[in-house]
Amino acid sequence: MASRQDLLDTLAQVGKALGSGHRLALLERLAQSEASVETLANNTELTVGNASAHLQHLRRAGLVTATRSGKQVIYRLTDERIVTLMTLLREVAETNLAEMERLISQLFGSDDPGGSLEAVSRDDLLAGLREGSVALLDVRPQEEYQAGHLPDAINIPLDELETMLDALPRDREIVAYCRGPYCVMSHEAVERLRKLGFRVRRFDEGFPEWKAAGLPVH
């Protein structure tokens, strides 16, 4: 006979799956787009065997699904709610763990912890887009941009930023975004573009959060 504790133990499987930095890295990568084991291994600096083991752990916990496509096995998140779950996990951690704040300010520069002071919120961005007063810049690699991006966003991967300045407007504010709150690419882009005289701020979320909120993507 099943007991309440059996249920909680099964629930704990899902918690356990979230209890490893490597698995969270895999989930964050999968929030950008589905991908093969090899791609995921490269993106997270894991060996292929190890990545495969972690992905199976995630699959047993119901967080990802796998389908074979030719020679490759493609993994994807089972659900948009996984992104919501990770966002909530992040918010709880940021509110309650001093360690998180310390790491965030180290990673993003201590003058402006988290870059939150000058970041654009979702509501602000939506208002700006409605008015036509901002241009959206996606600084992720082309591959991830193609798998899905915010409406009307221009894609200039960070590597190629300085070679494609012509594509950027000088008469409107630019809002740059990337993979999500822990991704440094948009910070970097803002810094470099400001030195070149552009009016630019960063979006305080990333593509996965936008999509999970049910907002339109292209």
Added chain:
Amino acid sequence: MASRQDLLDTLAQVGKALGSGHRLALLERLAQSEASVETLANNTELTVGNASAHLQHLRRAGLVTATRSGKQVIYRLTDERIVTLMTLLREVAETNLAEMERLISQLFGSDDPGGSLEAVSRDDLLAGLREGSVALLDVRPQEEYQAGHLPDAINIPLDELETMLDALPRDREIVAYCRGPYCVMSHEAVERLRKLGFRVRRFDEGFPEWKAAGLPVH
């Protein structure tokens, strides 16, 4: 220098804390009301030492806080969001893990998996309360009722159900609730009251979910 992986590893601390059935049981208990280590140990069938160790794990993860009150140390959830986090975890698990469904139908009786067919949703309950067409019955122990309950709910702990039938109306539908989705007390109460001729259904959530949703409590 801090790296993105350090952030994810710290986040994983929170995930890890959710990765044990015993810790989830402690969190569920704390969602009802704050409590001392001894109370928590008794409620979850852990030894005091073991409960203390798990509680410290939860505290390091920022999910609970501890304050001393006289001889006792009282633990409580840091945040209403912890309840939301557990609800989301549960929803993801129920959607994606076949094992969960199996256990739920075993625990709650297989005719009506989860009791969901005949359960009252939050919206239905709110409508019924507005109209005055339902009476609310809280079947949790008195202690938990006193720490907080739904507005105008009558408290009859499950043990004393048959001795306090006079307090229950026969001209209105009764809606029974207890600790939450995995708590069998309201199922049990509905079953027993129906045999006695009452018109009664159960609420498909519990006190913690109601409170976390920002609805009024007494």
Added chain:
DNA sequence: CAAACATTCTATTGTTTATTAGAATAATGG
């Protein structure tokens, strides 16, 4: 200040988990 009590810490044991390297499996393209 000392007795009583609740809680936490320590040390130990056994179990689970992560990682690596290398073998086995499965699917495609010639």
Added chain:
DNA sequence: CCATTATTCTAATAAACAATAGAATGTTTG
């Protein structure tokens, strides 16, 4: 059907975690 390539499985080792009993700590109450 064989060679190639991607992925998973296997085995071994090292590290992390859970549980228990008993000692130590800290607070209250007389």
